[in-house]
Amino acid sequence: MTPPIPAEVRRSLRETFGLSELREGQQEVILRVLKGEDTLALMPTGAGKSLCYQLPALHLEGTTLVVSPLISLMKDQAEKLEEAGVASEQLNSALPRREQGASMERIAEAESDIVFATPERLSDPGFLSALSRQRIALLVVDEAHCISQWGHDFRPAYLQIGAAAQALSHPPVLALTATATPDVVEDIRQKLGRPRMHVVNTGIYRSNLRLQVVQATNEAEKFDRLLQALRKAQRKGPCSGIVYTATVKACTELYERLHALGESVSLYHGRLSAAERHANQDRFMSGQANVMIATNAFGMGIDKPDIRFVLHWQMPGSLEAYYQEAGRAGRDGLAADCALVFYRKDRQVQQFFLARRYPTVDELREVTMLLERVPQGLSLKELDERLPGLSRNRITVALNLLRDGGVVAAERAQHWRRRPDTAADRKVLEQLAKAYVDKSERDHEALERMVFYAQTGFCRWRVLLQYFDEPLPFEHHCGHCDNCLRPPVQPAAPAQPGVEKKKAVPATAAFKPGDIVQVPRYGEGRVLQAGGEEVMVVFPDRSRRRFLAQYVRPPA
Numbered sequence: 342m343t344p345p346i347p348a349e350v351r352r353s354l355r356e357t358f359g360l361s362e363l364r365e366g367q368q369e370v371i372l373r374v375l376k377g378e379d380t381l382a383l384m385p386t387g388a389g390k391s392l393c394y395q396l397p398a399l400h401l402e403g404t405t406l407v408v409s410p411l412i413s414l415m416k417d418q419a420e421k422l423e424e425a426g427v428a429s430e431q432l433n434s435a436l437p438r439r440e441q442g443a444s445m446e447r448i449a450e451a452e453s454d455i456v457f458a459t460p461e462r463l464s465d466p467g468f469l470s471a472l473s474r475q476r477i478a479l480l481v482v483d484e485a486h487c488i489s490q491w492g493h494d495f496r497p498a499y500l501q502i503g504a505a506a507q508a509l510s511h512p513p514v515l516a517l518t519a520t521a522t523p524d525v526v527e528d529i530r531q532k533l534g535r536p537r538m539h540v541v542n543t544g545i546y547r548s549n550l551r552l553q554v555v556q557a558t559n560e561a562e563k564f565d566r567l568l569q570a571l572r573k574a575q576r577k578g579p580c581s582g583i584v585y586t587a588t589v590k591a592c593t594e595l596y597e598r599l600h601a602l603g604e605s606v607s608l609y610h611g612r613l614s615a616a617e618r619h620a621n622q623d624r625f626m627s628g629q630a631n632v633m634i635a636t637n638a639f640g641m642g643i644d645k646p647d648i649r650f651v652l653h654w655q656m657p658g659s660l661e662a663y664y665q666e667a668g669r670a671g672r673d674g675l676a677a678d679c680a681l682v683f684y685r686k687d688r689q690v691q692q693f694f695l696a697r698r699y700p701t702v703d704e705l706r707e708v709t710m711l712l713e714r715v716p717q718g719l720s721l722k723e724l725d726e727r728l729p730g731l732s733r734n735r736i737t738v739a740l741n742l743l744r745d746g747g748v749v750a751a752e753r754a755q756h757w758r759r760r761p762d763t764a765a766d767r768k769v770l771e772q773l774a775k776a777y778v779d780k781s782e783r784d785h786e787a788l789e790r791m792v793f794y795a796q797t798g799f800c801r802w803r804v805l806l807q808y809f810d811e812p813l814p815f816e817h818h819c820g821h822c823d824n825c826l827r828p829p830v831q832p833a834a835p836a837q838p839g840v841e842k843k844k845a846v847p848a849t850a851a852f853k854p855g856d857i858v859q860v861p862r863y864g865e866g867r868v869l870q871a872g873g874e875e876v877m878v879v880f881p882d883r884s885r886r887r888f889l890a891q892y893v894r895p896p897a
Contacts, residue, residue, distance in 0.1 A: 343369045350375070353399050357425050364389050366543035371397055374479060374515055379535045381485065381516040381526065383542040386665070387646065387672030390517045391418060394481045398454045399427065403478030405455045406509070408463065408502055410484050411641055415457035422455060431457040432468065451475040460487075460498040463505040464721075477512040480505075482533065484641060485516035486661070489528035497737035503534045504751075514538065519668060520545060520661045523810050524783070545664060545805065546814050549671045552801040552822040553680040554794075563684045564598070567654055570680045571604070571632070574650035579605065581625070582650035583633045583640065585666050587657065587690050595654055596634040609635040640666060646673035653681040658691040659787035660794060660808045683795040685884055688788070695784050699777040700739040704731060705770045708739045709759065712749060718758030746773040798860075798888035799875075800825050852876050852893060859894045860886075868893075 346354075346368060354360050363371070366384050373380045374397040384390050398405035409415040415431050422429045430453040432444050448456055449471040462468050480502075482488065488499035506514065514535055521529065530538045555570060557563035567584070574582055584599075586592040589610045596608040607621045607630035624630040626645055633639060637657070651670040657663045663681070671677030700708075711727055712719065721740070725733045740757055743749040748769070750760050794804050802819035806812070818825040852858060852871040858878060859865050866878040869885065876893045879885050 344372065346371060347375070347400075350396060350400055354396055357399065357427065358392065358396065360392075363392075366541055367393055370515070370541050373539065373541070374513070375400065377513045379514045379533075379538040381518075381521075381529060381538050381540045383518060383521055383526075383540065383545075385543070385545050385547055386519050386668040387674075388519075388543060390483075390519075393517065394479060394515055395422065395427065395455065398479065401478035403476030403512075404448075404451055404453060404472075405479040405481060406472065406477050406512075407455060407457045407481040407483060408460050408499075409457055410460065410487055410496060410499075412459065414483070414641060415459075417644060419457055427455065428453045429455040429457065432459075432462055445471055448472065449474060460496065460501055463501045464498075469505060469508050472509055477509045480509065480512045480514045482514065482516040485518040485529050486521050486525055488516075488532045489521070489525045497734050497741065500532065500737070500741050503532055506534065520664050520809065522661065522808070525661075542811075544811055544814070545668075545809055546802065546811070547668070547671065548819070548821065549674055549676050550667065551676060551678050552667070552805075553678065554683050554796075554801070554823065555680060557682055557684040560684070563654075563682055566682050567595075567652065568602075570650075570652050570678075570682065571599075574652070574678050574680075575631070579631050580649040581628070581631055581645060581647055582652065583635060583648060583666075583669060584652045584654055585657070586634070586636055587655035587687070587694075589636060591655060592634055592636050599632070599634065605631040607633050609633055609639040611636065611638040637662065637666060640669050643669060645669075647675075648672065648677065649675075650678040650680070652678075655687045655690060656681055656683060656791055656795060658694060658784070658791065660791055660805060661787070663791060663794070664805060681795055688792060691788050691791075695781065695788065698784065699781060700731075700735055700742065700774070702767065702770050702774045704735065705739055705743060705774060706767065707731070708736065709743065709748060709770070712757060712759035716758070718756055720756050724757065742773055742777070748773070793887060796884065796886040798824055798886065798892055852890065857896050859896050860888055860892065861894075865896060 346363070350371070354363070365388070366382065367389055370380055370382045370393040374393065382390060382393055394405055394407065407415070407418075409418070419429045419431045430444050430448055432441060432448065436444065445467070447453060456472070458468070482502060487496040488502060489495060506512065514533055516529055516533065516538070526540060530536050555566045557566050571582075571584070574580070584595065586595055589612050592608065592610045596606055599606045607624045609618055609621050613621070621630075621633075622639070625633045626643075648670045651667045653663070653666070657666065667679035670679055707728060708724070711724065719727070721733065721737065724736050728736060731739075740749060740751075744751060746769070748760060749757050751757055790808060794801065797804055800818045801822040801824055803813060803817070820826075852868045854868050854870060856868040857865060858868055858876070860878060863878075863880060863886065866880040868876060869879050870877040871890070874889055875887055876890050877885060877887050878893065
């Protein structure tokens with residue numbers, strides 16, 4: 342049983358944050374933070390992760406540094422803390438130069454309980470110098486899955502956090518995320534240099550989320566399915582929701598089609614100007630637009646509890662990404678719909694992304710040769726300017742890989758030079774590039790699991806929970822996903838006088854590869870694999886789906 346929090350902390354909870362009780366998991370995390378113990382908190386969206394550092398920050402000796410991936414997220418958090426009377430500071434590129442200077446002065450004077458910064462800011466020597474002159478009582482890594490190269494939303498800038506923690510005299514670390522597989526958990530520990538970091542996992546299961554998948558066999562049917570899902574979600578009246586796409590092009594085209602039909606929609610993707618993004622986000626948050634059409638650039642940290650549905654026009658590349666995005670629905674605890682429109686060709690979009698994710702041997706060579714020509718080294722900005730064919734993210738991943746292999750060194754934050762005492766011939770670079778072979782294979786496996794989720798006849802919550810290696814809070818069926826509510830089972834034909842009734846096929850009927858079978862709602866197919874409860878069937882359109890054996894029948 343978790344011990345109670347100290348009386349003075351409970352008083353702050355009530356008087357500063359207006360709360361009388363803590364949610365599941367919050368109390369354990371807060372107690373560990375107060376004791377100075379490294380902690381990774383896995384808590385679903387809407388579970389109150391922010392309070393896990395905001396409340397302790399008022400009772401720690403020193404400043405709490407929060408590394409946050411989005412400027413809009415830290416702006417929102419800072420404004421709410423200001424309303425609560427908590428002194429906080431934010432430092433990011435969106436602030437005017439004068440305000441950044443004033444913020445640096447206040448940070449150097451330790452005038453704030455909490456300091457928010459982007460991971461990119463940790464590479465600024467001046468910022469680290471200002472922080473190192475005071476006591477950092479706690480380092481918070483928000484959206485910690487971004488640090489893991491096994492994760493779905495890897496951001497190279499997060500790789501600087503481990504070095505920054507060393508420069509700040511190794512403060513206790515609190516890492517926060519909604520999702521992490523066991524591999525991602527271990528990677529977070531490794532990248533932060535905290536191998537024994539304790540994990541508090543409250544579980545991803547949220548019984549208020551109704552998971553659904555609708556199938557489409559062509560583009561026209563896909564759009565019709567989306568419209569049906571959109572209007573079904575709003576059948577009781579206009580309500581807030583998000584429709585996610587995988588690409589900017591699809592995002593813009595879908596927005597224009599829905600806008601032309603008179604739907605109350607707004608648009609959000611990374612290629613819009615900051616002013617456009619903020620204006621469109623404000624329209625959605627204020628209720629002027631009911632539906633946000635967006636790429637995954639939208640949503641992280643969005644504090645809108647009454648989102649009643651999240652629809653996916655294109656599938657994400659993994660179940661981690663899907664859960665992160667779908668989980669933005671129903672933060673108020675009320676019922677919400679999470680529906681994926683599955684069109685098999687959309688898988689090609691994710692395969693294209695996977696092919697471009699990791700640096701090639703030739704790209705490693707390109708970076709190395711450039712640094713060889715400049716003995717004094719180059720900053721990341723200079724490398725970016727001189728390598729126009731590579732994105733900054735790709736350059737950063739390449740540099741970290743070369744650093745791990747001892748080929749280059751970072752003399753100071755974001756300044757890189759070639760190490761003359763290490764060979765960098767093609768063979769060495771090929772060996773380094775092999776480090777990403779496993780990562781690429783796992784990414785492809787994650788995509789296949791996403792496809793399996795879209796095609797399965799199993800309980801969808803069961804598939805999600807098993808993927809994250811979490812125990813089932815129910816025996817076999819959640820009772821509220823589409824497969825549980827409408828399982829692919831063929832209804833029995835009514836008995837007719839004088840006609841002998843056919844014997845029912847037992848649910849455990851044995852099937853073997855090559856058998857022709859019938860599956861209600863899907864038609865006739867051929868068994869590819871069969872074992873235990875599960876049967877994999879291939880259909881004439883070459884799609885493959887898995888079903889519980891009890892729902893598969895011999896042909897009539």
